[in-house]
Structure formats: C-alpha cells, structure tokens
Amino acid sequence: MKKLEVRKNAYYDSVTLMTISKEVKKLDGVREALVGMGTDLNRDLVVSTGLKTDEFDAVTSNDFFIAAECESEEVFDAVVKKVDELLTKKSEKSKSDYFPPTLDGALRIEPDINVAIISVPGRFAAGVAQDCLNHGVNVMLFSDNVTLEEEKALKEYAVSKELLMMGPDCGTAMINGVPLAFANVIRHGDIGMVSASGTGSQEVSTIIDQLGCGISQMLGTGGRDLKKDIGGLMMKQCLDALIHDDETKIITLVSKPPAAEVAAEILKQAAEGGKPTVVCFIGGDPKLIEQYGLIPAVSLEDAAHKAVALSRGQTPVVFDSFDMGRENAEKFAKQETDKMAPGQKYVRGLYTGGTICDEAMKLMIGDLGHIYSNIPLSPEDRLENARKGPSKQDTFLDFGDDEFTVGRPHPMIDPSLRAERVVDEAKDPEVAIIQVDCVIGYGSHPDPAADLSDSIRQARELAQAEGRYLSVVATICGTDADPQGKAASRKKLEDAGAIVLPSNAQATRFTQLMLKNLRG
Amino acid sequence: MSKINELFRKKIAVVNFGIESFYQDQVSQGNTAVHIDWKPIAGGDKKVAAKLMQLKEPSLLEKITAANQEALKRILAARPVLVGMGIAGELIPGMTEKTILHAGPPVTWDRMCAPQRGAVMGGLIYEGLAKDLKEAEALAASGEITFDPCHHHHTVGPMSGVVTYHMPVWHIVNKAFNYDAFCTLNEGLGKVLRFGACDQEVIDRLRRMEKEYYPVYREALERHGEIDMKVMIAQALQMGDECHNRNKAATSLLIREIAADIYRTNFPLDQQEAALRFLNNNDHTFLNLSMPVCKSTMDPIFGIPYCTVVATMARNGTDFGIRVAGLGEDQWFTAPAEYVKGLFFPGFSEEDANPDLGDSCITETTGIGGFCMAASPAIVQFVGGQVQDAVNYSTRMFEITVGEGNAYKIPTLDFRGSATGIDVMKVIETGIRPIINTGIAHKDYGVGQVGAGLVNPPEDCFKKAIVACADAWA
Numbered sequence: 001m002k003k004l005e006v007r008k009n010a011y012y013d014s015v016t017l018m019t020i021s022k023e024v025k026k027l028d029g030v031r032e033a034l035v036g037m038g039t040d041l042n043r044d045l046v047v048s049t050g051l052k053t054d055e056f057d058a059v060t061s062n063d064f065f066i067a068a069e070c071e072s073e074e075v076f077d078a079v080v081k082k083v084d085e086l087l088t089k090k091s092e093k094s095k096s097d098y099f100p101p102t103l104d105g106a107l108r109i110e111p112d113i114n115v116a117i118i119s120v121p122g123r124f125a126a127g128v129a130q131d132c133l134n135h136g137v138n139v140m141l142f143s144d145n146v147t148l149e150e151e152k153a154l155k156e157y158a159v160s161k162e163l164l165m166m167g168p169d170c171g172t173a174m175i176n177g178v179p180l181a182f183a184n185v186i187r188h189g190d191i192g193m194v195s196a197s198g199t200g201s202q203e204v205s206t207i208i209d210q211l212g213c214g215i216s217q218m219l220g221t222g223g224r225d226l227k228k229d230i231g232g233l234m235m236k237q238c239l240d241a242l243i244h245d246d247e248t249k250i251i252t253l254v255s256k257p258p259a260a261e262v263a264a265e266i267l268k269q270a271a272e273g274g275k276p277t278v279v280c281f282i283g284g285d286p287k288l289i290e291q292y293g294l295i296p297a298v299s300l301e302d303a304a305h306k307a308v309a310l311s312r313g314q315t316p317v318v319f320d321s322f323d324m325g326r327e328n329a330e331k332f333a334k335q336e337t338d339k340m341a342p343g344q345k346y347v348r349g350l351y352t353g354g355t356i357c358d359e360a361m362k363l364m365i366g367d368l369g370h371i372y373s374n375i376p377l378s379p380e381d382r383l384e385n386a387r388k389g390p391s392k393q394d395t396f397l398d399f400g401d402d403e404f405t406v407g408r409p410h411p412m413i414d415p416s417l418r419a420e421r422v423v424d425e426a427k428d429p430e431v432a433i434i435q436v437d438c439v440i441g442y443g444s445h446p447d448p449a450a451d452l453s454d455s456i457r458q459a460r461e462l463a464q465a466e467g468r469y470l471s472v473v474a475t476i477c478g479t480d481a482d483p484q485g486k487a488a489s490r491k492k493l494e495d496a497g498a499i500v501l502p503s504n505a506q507a508t509r510f511t512q513l514m515l516k517n518l519r520g
Numbered sequence: 521m522s523k524i525n526e527l528f529r530k531k532i533a534v535v536n537f538g539i540e541s542f543y544q545d546q547v548s549q550g551n552t553a554v555h556i557d558w559k560p561i562a563g564g565d566k567k568v569a570a571k572l573m574q575l576k577e578p579s580l581l582e583k584i585t586a587a588n589q590e591a592l593k594r595i596l597a598a599r600p601v602l603v604g605m606g607i608a609g610e611l612i613p614g615m616t617e618k619t620i621l622h623a624g625p626p627v628t629w630d631r632m633c634a635p636q637r638g639a640v641m642g643g644l645i646y647e648g649l650a651k652d653l654k655e656a657e658a659l660a661a662s663g664e665i666t667f668d669p670c671h672h673h674h675t676v677g678p679m680s681g682v683v684t685y686h687m688p689v690w691h692i693v694n695k696a697f698n699y700d701a702f703c704t705l706n707e708g709l710g711k712v713l714r715f716g717a718c719d720q721e722v723i724d725r726l727r728r729m730e731k732e733y734y735p736v737y738r739e740a741l742e743r744h745g746e747i748d749m750k751v752m753i754a755q756a757l758q759m760g761d762e763c764h765n766r767n768k769a770a771t772s773l774l775i776r777e778i779a780a781d782i783y784r785t786n787f788p789l790d791q792q793e794a795a796l797r798f799l800n801n802n803d804h805t806f807l808n809l810s811m812p813v814c815k816s817t818m819d820p821i822f823g824i825p826y827c828t829v830v831a832t833m834a835r836n837g838t839d840f841g842i843r844v845a846g847l848g849e850d851q852w853f854t855a856p857a858e859y860v861k862g863l864f865f866p867g868f869s870e871e872d873a874n875p876d877l878g879d880s881c882i883t884e885t886t887g888i889g890g891f892c893m894a895a896s897p898a899i900v901q902f903v904g905g906q907v908q909d910a911v912n913y914s915t916r917m918f919e920i921t922v923g924e925g926n927a928y929k930i931p932t933l934d935f936r937g938s939a940t941g942i943d944v945m946k947v948i949e950t951g952i953r954p955i956i957n958t959g960i961a962h963k964d965y966g967v968g969q970v971g972a973g974l975v976n977p978p979e980d981c982f983k984k985a986i987v988a989c990a991d992a993w994a
Binding site: 009011061062099100101102103104105106109110112113114115116117118119120121123124127128130131132134137138142143161162163164175176178179180181217237238240241244245247409413442443483 | 521529530533537545548556558559560561564566569573578946
C-alpha cells in the first residue's frame with residue numbers, strides 16, 4: 001500500500017530529510033519511502049519512485065510530506081513515528097546551542113562574524129548571499145543552481161565593497177588557516193592559492209602539505225568565474241589580495257581553461273603582480289601562460305610540486321613520474337595485468353570529486369581517444385542516463401554532477417551511491433580496472449574509506465569468483481592531520497586490496513600503464 | 521590595504537546557512553561559528569523575497585530602521601489610564617443607533633461567520649431594533665445597519681466584538697498621546713454574546729450590565745479617579761497573567777483598586793454586591809481593559825512614514841487582518857483566518873470550532889498575550905504542557921520585533937522586557953509568525969466558547985503588507 005502524510009507550511013532542510021529518508025527505508029515492511037519538501041525535484045522523485053498517490057497533487061513546495069509504500073498501515077505509522085523521532089532528535093541535540101533564524105540574529109550573538117558559508121537550495125542562495133554582503137560579510141557559496149545573472153550581480157557588488165564572493169559552487173577555501181566547508185588540515189606556509197575548483201584546491205593543497213610546504217591563503221571562485229559572462233571578477237579580486245598579502249610569496253592559480261580574453265586579463269594581472277605564479281589551467285595550453293612569464297603546470301600534482309620548488313627557491317621542473325619511480329611502477333603494473341583474464345580491458349573511473357575526475361580524463365584522453373562520461377571531454381562521448389544505465393568501454397563518472405545529486409547530498413558527504421557502483425562495475429567481464437578517489441578532510445563523510453573499502457573487497461571477490469582479477473586504483477585526497485587521517489584511510493583501502501597512489505595524476509598514470517599492457 | 525587583506529589579519533568568525541555539519545566542523549576546531557536555523561524567506565515565495573530585498577536597500581533601510589525606532593519609542597512611552605465608563609453611543613466617535621461595530625477587518629453581513637452573525641442578531645434584539653432572531657436576521661441583511669470594524673472607531677472587541685449603541689464601555693486614555701480607546705464590559709465565559717450566543721439569557725445579562733452594574737462602576741470610578749493601567753498590567757505579568765488568555769491576577773488587582781469605591785457609591789447594597797460579584801465571578805473581566813489599553817498604545821504609531829511595525833492585528837472569524845503603521849489606518853492586509861490549535865472543553869472537538877476570531881490579539885500586537893506566555897505558566901497546558909515551550913514561544917518573538925518592553929517584563933526570562941513592535945520585514949524574513957493565545961468560538965451561533973489555544977496570523981497578511989510597503993517606498 002502507498003500512503004501519504006502532508007504537513008502544511010512546515011520547513012525542514014533537505015539534508016536532514018534525505019538522511020531521514022534513508023533511515024526510514026531501513027524499517028521492516030517499508031518498500032520505498034521519501035520524506036521531503038514538495039519541491040519540483042521531490043515531486044518528480046515521488047513519481048519516479050512510484051510513490052505517487054492522488055492526494056499528492058495538492059502538495060506544494062511549502063509543504064512537508066512523508067510518502068511511503070509499506071506492507072500495512074501499522075508500518076506506515078511506524079514510519080511517521082520514526083520520522084518525528086529523527087526530526088526531534090536533532091532539535092534536542094542542538095538545544096544547548098541557540099540557532100538564530102537570520103543573519104541579524106547571528107550578529108547579535110557574534111558581532112565579529114566575517115565569513116558566511118552558504119549551502120541552502122540554489123533558488124534561495126543569491127538572496128542569502130546578498131544579505132550577507134550587505135552586512136559586510138564575506139561569502140563562500142557552496143550552493144549550485146544559481147543563475148549567471150545572479151552570480152554576476154553578487155560578484156559586482158562584492159568587488160565594489162572589496163568583499164569575497166566565492167562561488168556559487170565553491171566548496172573549498174581556507175582563510176587564515178581555517179578550513180571552510182570541504183578543506184583539509186594544511187600547514188601554514190607562503191603559497192597562496194586561488195582556484196575555480198573545489199577538489200582541485202584540495203588536491204594541490206594536500207600535495208603541497210605532503211611535500212612539506214604550506215598555504216598562506218586558499219581562496220575559491222566557483223567554477224564559472226572564468227567564463228566570459230563573469231569575466232573572472234572574483235579570480236581578479238582574489239589575485240589582487242594575494243599580490244598584496246605579505247605572507248604570500250608564491251601564487252598558484254587553478255582552473256579549467258578559461259575564456260581566452262579572461263585568461264589574458266588574469267595572466268597579465270598575475271605577471272604584473274610580480275610574484276612567482278604557477279598556473280594550472282587543467283588540460284589547457286601551456287604556451288599562453290609561458291608568454292606572460294608565468295609557470296604552467298601539467299597536472300594538479302605538478303602545480304603543487306612547482307609551487308613547492310618556488311617556495312624553496314628551487315627551479316621548478318615538470319613532475320610527471322611516480323613517487324616510487326617509473327620502473328617500479330611499470331613492474332607493479334605488469335604484476336597486476338598479468339593476473340587478469342582475457343577480455344578484461346576497460347577502466348571505470350568512479351569519482352566523488354569533479355575536478356579530479358576531469359583531470360584524470362584529460363591526462364588519459366590522448367591514449368584512449370574516447371572516455372565516456374557524464375562530464376565528457378567532448379560532446380559525442382556523453383554517457384546518457386549515467387546514473388541508472390550501464391557504463392560503456394572506458395567510462396569515468398562524476399558522482400557530484402547534477403544527475404547523481406538529485407535528492408541526495410554531495411557524494412563527498414554521502415558516498416554510498418558510488419560505493420554501490422564499484423560493486424556493479426565488477427560484474428562487467430570486460431572491466432579490468434576501477435579507479436576511485438577518496439576525499440577526506442573537513443566537510444567530507446566522517447570515514448569515506450570504510451564504505452569504499454567494503455565495496456572494493458566485494459567487487460574484487462565478485463570478479464575473483466568469476467575467474468577474473470580486478471585491479472582497483474585509488475587516490476586519497478587528504479592529509480594525516482585531517483580528522484579521518486590519510487594513513488588510516490590508506491590502510492583501510494589497501495587492506496581491501498586497492499593500490500593507493502599518492503596523487504590523482506599518479507593513479508591515472510598507473511592506470512595508463514596497465515591499460516597499455518592490456519591493449520599493447 | 522584592501523578589506524580582503526584586512527580580513528587576512530582577523531580571526532575568522534563563521535556564520536553557516538544550510539548544511540549543519542559545516543558548522544559542527546568549525547565548532548570541533550574551536551572556531552567561532554553561528555549556525556542559522558534557516559528557512560526560505562516568505563516560505564520560498566520569490567516575488568515576496570524580492571520585495572523584502574527592495575526594502576533592504578541600504579538608504580531605504582536606514583529610513584525604515586529610524587521609523588521603527590520611533591514607533592518603538594511611542595509604544596514604550598504610552599501612558600494608558602482608565603478614566604471612567606460611559607455609553608458607547610455617547611463616547612465612541614461615529615457611533616449611531618443603527619451602527620454595529622464588529623471585531624476584525626471590514627466584513628459584510630453575507631461573509632460574516634456564524635458567531636459574529638449571532639452576536640449581531642443578539643445586539644439588534646438588545647437594542648430593541650428587532651424583536652426576535654428572524655427579524656434581526658432580516659434587518660441585518662437589509663442594508664439598514666451600518667457594519668464597521670471596532671478598530672475604525674477607537675474601539676476593540678473580543679471575539680465577535682459586537683458593540684451596539686447602548687452598551688456601556690470602559691474608557692481608556694493614553695495620556696502620552698491624548699488618545700482615547702473603548703471596550704465593552706466582559707460578559708463572562710460560556711454562552712455569551714461575544715461568542716455568538718443570542719438567546720434571552722444573553723440579552724437579559726446585557727441589560728443587567730447596562731442598567732444595574734454599569735452605573736455602579738461609573739460612579740465608583742468617578743470617586744476613585746484615574747487608574748494607571750500600565751502599572752497594573754506590569755504587576756499582573758509578575759503574578760502569572762499574560763493579559764489575553766489569563767486575566768485572573770489583573771482582574772483581582774482591578775477589584776482591589778475599586779472595591780472600596782464601589783462600597784461608597786450611592787446605590788443599594790444589593791446592587792453594589794451584584795456589580796462587584798459580576799466583576800469578581802469573571803476571570804476575564806480585565807481582558808476588556810487590557811485590550812483598549814493596547815489599542816490606545818498602538819494607534820499613535822500610525823502615520824510614521826516608512827514604519828513597518830504592525831499596528832493592528834484583528835480577526836472577524838472569516839478573515840485575519842493586519843495594518844501597518846507606515847501605510848496608515850485605511851489599509852488592511854487580509855487572508856482567511858486559521859483555526860486555533862488547542863484544548864477543547866469536554867464534549868467539543870476541532871470539528872466544532874470557528875476560525876480565529878476577535879480583536880483581542882491587539883494584546884500580542886503590543887507585546888503581551890502570547891508574547892508573554894513565559895510569564896504565565898498556568899496556561900501552559902495550551903502549548904503542550906511544558907513550561908519550556910512557553911519560554912520558547914516568548915523567546916522566539918524577539919526575532920520578529922523591533923525591541924523589548926520597558927514595563928511589561930517576564931520573570932522567567934530574567935525580567936527581560938517582552939518582545940515589542942512586530943516588524944513585518946522580520947516576519948517575512950524569518951518565517952516566524954506572531955504567536956497568539958486565544959479562545960475558540962463554536963462555529964454555530966448560539967453555542968458559545970468551546971476551547972482555547974494557540975494560533976498564528978496567516979502568512980499571506982504579511983506577504984501582502986510587504987508587497988505594499990515595497991510598492992509604496994522602494
């Protein structure tokens with residue numbers, strides 16, 4: 001039986017509700033359940049999950065609903081009871097902290113507030129951000145689905161007031177050593193970063209930390225800042241701040257290749273700033289960067305190595321090898337591929353971090369020609385229905401892309417969908433390698449390696465039972481000082497049989513070595 | 521040095537909207553952080569949110585803030601005193617023999633809820649304009665009777681709020697602004713006119729009030745002289761009243777004040793006793809004083825340009841209406857009245873209830889009633905039984921008001937002044953609606969009160985008001 005309960009004009013935030021949906025689905029006798037606000041998105045979900053009843057038509061976006069298909073009325077009552085229990089549990093837990101409803105209320109409690117982290121639904125995000133800017137509060141906007149017009153207006157206002165307007169879709173920053181949202185514990189140093197990409201920042205900063213250097217400031221702009229429409233407003237603003245920051249000696253810029261005119265302006269500004277600057281336009285042409293006397297990087301890892309060299313007063317050289325050395329890597333790759341069955345030839349990349357997924361594809365596309373993806377490098381390689389449908393030949397999936405985050409938290413917070421997919425891919429007899437990331441640090445799941453290692457173990461056993469050998473290549477983006485700990489995470493993955501490489505670029509190169517062996 | 525470079529030298533203090541774990545991460549690192557219990561502005565209505573943003577444009581916001589401070593100043597400066605009693609037709613401006621005042625925003629006979637119709641019919645019989653209900657109904661529908669909100673005549677009325685020409689009324693004057701306000705005598709609980717009861721028993725009581733009790737009170741008050749109402753309410757709040765749904769302490773204080781004067785009137789002892797017992801037997805006697813006190817406190821804020829403070833909240837059992845100080849007395853923003861959630865008297869249930877009714881929420885508008893629920897643990901059963909709930913209701917109201925009271929204070933909140941001056945902008949921004957303690961009328965006329973509980977004004981009233989503010993000033 002399908003049943004619906006509606007509560008008019010009750011608002012709960014979607015993350016809470018998604019967690020609750022997940023919990024109630026575990027109750028005995030519940031076939032499917034969805035707890036949410038009646039947004040368009042959730043309405044579609046109710047239809048697609050087959051939970052729709054006639055009464056559902058009256059639900060509006062301001063209504064809270066519980067829809068479930070269960071064995072009996074009693075089970076549905078149990079669902080409602082559980083939902084209420086989980087909803088009130090939260091309020092009891094937070095009773096000691098008073099959560100004011102508005103920024104004004106927050107400023108009464110803490111008048112020195114200077115940074116806002118905003119992750120409310122996109123359609124409300126610009127309003128919240130503008131209110132913060134009006135109060136002179138710098139903004140880090142993690143929400144997506146903010147329009148270009150809204151983004152432009154916010155950034156123009158922020159620039160006029162000399163404020164940061166990082167985002168939309170900016171998930172990573174570190175100001176004065178404080179990690180904001182998705183960020184790692186990085187030692188303090190003299191390398192200042194501005195990045196249009198969240199996991200890009202995390203990858204570069206964690207490698208810098210691993211190499212023994214540190215970060216002065218790490219600022220974000222959001223992925224669209226360097227498009228022509230926005231014109232790099234925030235990249236320029238941040239760059240200017242780093243140029244004038246005494247603690248910053250080296251500057252590192254990270255972005256997908258910008259619009260040409262925007263690139264020219266940024267590079268000119270960086271060149272005139274006079275500080276040694278490493279530029280990583282992931283997959284972009286290094287010549288333009290060199291023309292301005294700046295240092296191009298071939299990968300995120302390379303950017304970190306070059307910044308570290310500059311910080312130490314050394315001449316930066318390209319790093320495109322392995323920490324273990326190329327020979328060892330080749331030997332190791334051969335050991336892996338020798339164990340594989342005939343017919344195993346494809347790689348499946350399953351990522352929670354969008355930028356490092358993109359980087360992996362860009363590093364490999366020259367060898368492979370086609371990589372099918374929900375974030376394809378060229379339009380003809382788009383994998384339709386990536387969430388529900390099968391992968392195709394060499395496939396890389398970004399689980400943080402819209403299709404996968406409908407009705408769910410970001411995969412760095414809830415990596416369960418990706419974990420399920422690891423097992424699914426192992427069933428395909430043509431799959432030789434599964435490549436995964438594991439992003440730790442603040443903001444991320446409390447222990448992403450635990451979930452992931454379970455599914456790696458399952459996947460490898462499954463392949464083995466069918467006479468195949470599955471190689472799982474992993475990279476951990478994080479540091480030992482992170483709450484989850486890089487070493488602890490690494491141990492979990494290795495115990496499950498994964499090969500853990502020190503960077504995304506090295507993991508990708510290792511996969512390339514194996515594919516070369518398999519395909520000749 | 522740019523402001524961003526200045527930021528690099530400051531201690532980071534974070535405010536977090538959305539995913540709560542980002543806040544917990546800051547707390548776990550020992551950083552300064554505040555999490556917002558965020559809800560979409562105006563419940564997600566983008567058009568209304570945009571209007572709010574227009575009003576928050578800095579130069580306009582400055583004017584609004586100054587205007588709202590002026591309103592708060594006037595509210596706090598009010599000096600309401602009880603000056604005496606009189607007959608509605610003689611004291612209330614614009615009153616005629618065929619005028620019937622009613623609670624809430626304007627409403628026509630055909631849209632009036634049953635309890636209000638019942639009270640109107642009872643009122644017409646009481647005035648001798650109709651001899652029975654049938655005649656009264658025909659007269660009410662004939663167009664001969666002028667219906668007008670109490671609020672348009674310096675008057676407030678609980679529940680149906682029906683005031684007719686010959687009814688005796690309390691006379692309050694806000695001495696700080698020389699402003700008059702009036703309200704009838706409270707009839708008591710149960711089957712009474714204000715809840716729509718209109719049989720002979722009700723009419724007989726109204727007659728006794730006019731002919732027997734009122735003359736005693738009037739003379740007693742003349743002997744006594746003015747009574748400071750603000751002090752009396754302030755004391756009652758310390759004695760467990762919130763002066764809307766609980767008026768036991770305040771009623772006692774009033775009787776203590778005038779008992780000796782009643783004794784010294786020239787009326788027969790029996791009549792004095794009956795008059796005194798009538799006040800004393802009704803715990804809600806004082807409601808009809810706290811209401812005009814609040815009315816006289818709030819009306820002087822009308823006409824402050826750019827003021828977004830709510831000057832009036834009132835309901836007629838069909839619509840809930842609010843008026844905003846800066847938009848003047850002529851503009852009501854209405855929406856269908858909601859149902860009261862609460863406790864029902866034995867034998868009644870939600871099915872029997874009429875939607876929210878009466879002018880009595882002028883008390884909340886002024887910062888008492890539901891806004892002082894924490895001062896009144898005795899009525900806490902209406903809010904689910906826990907004292908903490910009452911404290912929370914009162915505390916949340918500070919998020920939607922301009923300031924705090926200087927006389928009306930709440931002991932359980934360490935004598936903090938109650939939340940005062942509801943700001944339409946804050947209601948829209950926070951999604952927190954004012955909380956109102958109130959009685960519940962039966963949906964049919966003639967039955968009376970069936971329960972009491974809590975209710976909010978509909979959000980649409982505030983949405984319409986914010987749109988009008990933006991259209992007028994932005």
